[in-house]
Amino acid sequence: MKLSLRIWRQKDRNTPGRFVSYEVDGVTPDMSFLEMLDVLNEDLTTRGEEPVAFEHDCREGICGSCGFLIDGVPHGPRRHTTVCQLHMRFFKGGDSLTLEPWRARAFPVVRDLVVDRSAFDRIIQAGGYISAPTGSAPDANAILVPKEAADTAFDAAACIGCGACVASCPNAAAMLFTAAKVAHLNSLPQGQPERDERTLNMVAAMGREVFGTCSNHGECEAVCPKGIPLEFIAALNRDVIRAAFRRRREPLHVIGAAQHPAHEDVCESNSAQKESST
Amino acid sequence: MAATEAIPTTVWRTNPVAALWSTMVGKKVVMAVTGAVLVAFVIGHMLGNLKIFLGAEAIDTYAVFLRTMGEPLVPYSVLLWVVRIVLLTCVALHITAAVQLTRMNWAARPESYDTKQSIATTYAARTTRWSGVILVLFIVYHLLHLTAGRVGFRAGEFQHLSVYHNVVTGFSVWYVALFYVVAMACLCLHLDHGIWSALQTLGWNDARSTPLFRALSRVTALAVFLGFISVPVAVLAGWVR
Ligand code: HEM
Numbered sequence: 001m002k003l004s005l006r007i008w009r010q011k012d013r014n015t016p017g018r019f020v021s022y023e024v025d026g027v028t029p030d031m032s033f034l035e036m037l038d039v040l041n042e043d044l045t046t047r048g049e050e051p052v053a054f055e056h057d058c059r060e061g062i063c064g065s066c067g068f069l070i071d072g073v074p075h076g077p078r079r080h081t082t083v084c085q086l087h088m089r090f091f092k093g094g095d096s097l098t099l100e101p102w103r104a105r106a107f108p109v110v111r112d113l114v115v116d117r118s119a120f121d122r123i124i125q126a127g128g129y130i131s132a133p134t135g136s137a138p139d140a141n142a143i144l145v146p147k148e149a150a151d152t153a154f155d156a157a158a159c160i161g162c163g164a165c166v167a168s169c170p171n172a173a174a175m176l177f178t179a180a181k182v183a184h185l186n187s188l189p190q191g192q193p194e195r196d197e198r199t200l201n202m203v204a205a206m207g208r209e210v211f212g213t214c215s216n217h218g219e220c221e222a223v224c225p226k227g228i229p230l231e232f233i234a235a236l237n238r239d240v241i242r243a244a245f246r247r248r249r250e251p252l253h254v255i256g257a258a259q260h261p262a263h264e265d266v267c268e269s270n271s272a273q274k275e276s277s278t
Numbered sequence: 279m280a281a282t283e284a285i286p287t288t289v290w291r292t293n294p295v296a297a298l299w300s301t302m303v304g305k306k307v308v309m310a311v312t313g314a315v316l317v318a319f320v321i322g323h324m325l326g327n328l329k330i331f332l333g334a335e336a337i338d339t340y341a342v343f344l345r346t347m348g349e350p351l352v353p354y355s356v357l358l359w360v361v362r363i364v365l366l367t368c369v370a371l372h373i374t375a376a377v378q379l380t381r382m383n384w385a386a387r388p389e390s391y392d393t394k395q396s397i398a399t400t401y402a403a404r405t406t407r408w409s410g411v412i413l414v415l416f417i418v419y420h421l422l423h424l425t426a427g428r429v430g431f432r433a434g435e436f437q438h439l440s441v442y443h444n445v446v447t448g449f450s451v452w453y454v455a456l457f458y459v460v461a462m463a464c465l466c467l468h469l470d471h472g473i474w475s476a477l478q479t480l481g482w483n484d485a486r487s488t489p490l491f492r493a494l495s496r497v498t499a500l501a502v503f504l505g506f507i508s509v510p511v512a513v514l515a516g517w518v519r
Pocket residue numbers: 320323327341344358362365413417420421424425441445458459462465506507509510
């Protein structure tokens with residue numbers, strides 16, 4: 001079958017981009033969406049044009065590299081499906097589709113459909129770890145994990161960090177991603193010693209990376225390829241409240257002041273404290 | 279420690295409320311708590327208004343009660359003023375947080391999409407900011423209208439504490455009554471999203487209770503809407519005169 005594509009082309013971070021229209025022929029129903037783009041790119045290369053840049057790695061829906069908007073929906077029209085696992089049988093010959101990269105201040109476009117998602121890495125760095133003794137492997141049953149806790153942690157750990165939640169959110173919030181990462185460790189016994197610090201650190205990092213905030217629209221849940229539910233955000237909110245009320249001993253030094261540009265007027269006191277703490 | 283030096287550190291406040299206010303999640307918690315107080319007031323106010331259907335006597339006595347409640351422990355109308363101040367503080371905090379968060383959200387997506395579909399969000403959720411703005415305008419008008427009698431009445435028409443008379447006279451002007459109905463529609467939308475949203479922000483829901491909370495939100499919003507508009511509608515229809 002034959003498709004018309006309207007694709008965002010952008011040379012690099014600093015060059016303004018624009019939409020360019022292409023026709024792809026010879027698309028078969030068993031191709032994935034990315035394989036369809038491979039066909040387009042081969043055609044472009046033989047014509048001496050620049051191929052369309054898009055991110056991909058595993059092509060089996062588990063690495064979180066791929067992702068862009070197809071007709072205004074992150075990862076396209078199929079629920080719980082990454083673009084690499086989205087097959088062309090869900091489209092009709094003659095369809096015209098618009099492909100657009102994630103748009104968020106925290107995710108600058110690097111080229112065409114590729115955005116820089118290292119803001120997510122920095123949120124994970126801020127608290128996505130536990131402290132554990134190293135050395136010989138402990139007995140598997142040395143720490144008992146309740147079945148419910150293990151299941152919750154496992155559900156949360158399904159997040160592949162693709163960024164579709166941010167892309168779909170009207171506020172470009174990273175709450176679903178951060179909630180999943182926080183819940184992953186906060187629900188396990190191994191995560192308890194650093195629980196409150198982790199919550200506060202990761203939430204502060206989210207603000208520092210200039211993500212927006214949650215208005216409970218639920219768009220993230222609807223497009224998440226891993227079906228991370230909105231209730232994880234409720235759990236994160238609960239943990240933030242818990243952390244704020246349990247910190248009554250000494251002031252906690254957390255990495256990352258709120259440095260949101262729109263924060264500047266409201267968080268002067270924060271930056272003042274930052275100075276005194278360094 | 280070169281790697282950590284690059285990342286700024288901050289002191290997390292020991293005061294829990296200050297700590298919360300310094301995060302976006304915490305500002306939403308403030309919105310949820312102040313919103314809950316306002317919802318409680320709105321429900322009480324709506325129920326109080328229904329006394330108009332019991333006759334002039336019932337609602338006028340109620341207006342006096344609002345001022346004499348707590349006597350003789352507290353002097354005339356002091357408790358009413360305490361409630362007024364608490365409510366105004368809640369409105370101020372609610373709006374401050376809303377404005378700050380909205381600016382942050384706009385900053386987080388400087389470039390908008392060419393093509394974007396909404397899948398899960400509702401009309402009420404997408405318009406909360408704007409229904410909120412209309413409600414502020416309504417509250418200002420409403421206080422000048424039925425509390426102070428400064429607008430919407432001809433000179434001498436408004437009589438302090440003659441609530442029945444004031445409401446009937448006030449709503450006999452059709453466009454004033456219409457404005458109240460429109461404002462209450464905004465309140466309905468605001469609450470339809472607001473109530474369950476507040477519960478989610480406070481983290482009280484789980485997978486099982488979310489649909490329940492959403493339904494509770496919708497039912498409350500509709501009940502408040504119907505309860506409030508029953509008064510201007512009844513006056514316009516001539517059922518209350
Ligand atoms: C059709 C809808 C409404 C009607 C008929 C109505 C009627 C009234 C009346 C008669 C008073 C004066 C009571 C007195 O002076 O004793 C009043 C006061 C007030 N109303 Fe409403 N109201 C409506 C909706 C609302 C809504 C939606 C809000 C807030 C979101 C609101 C907020 C207030 C406030 C803050 C006062 C002042 C209370 C005070 O005097 O301290 N009203 N209302």
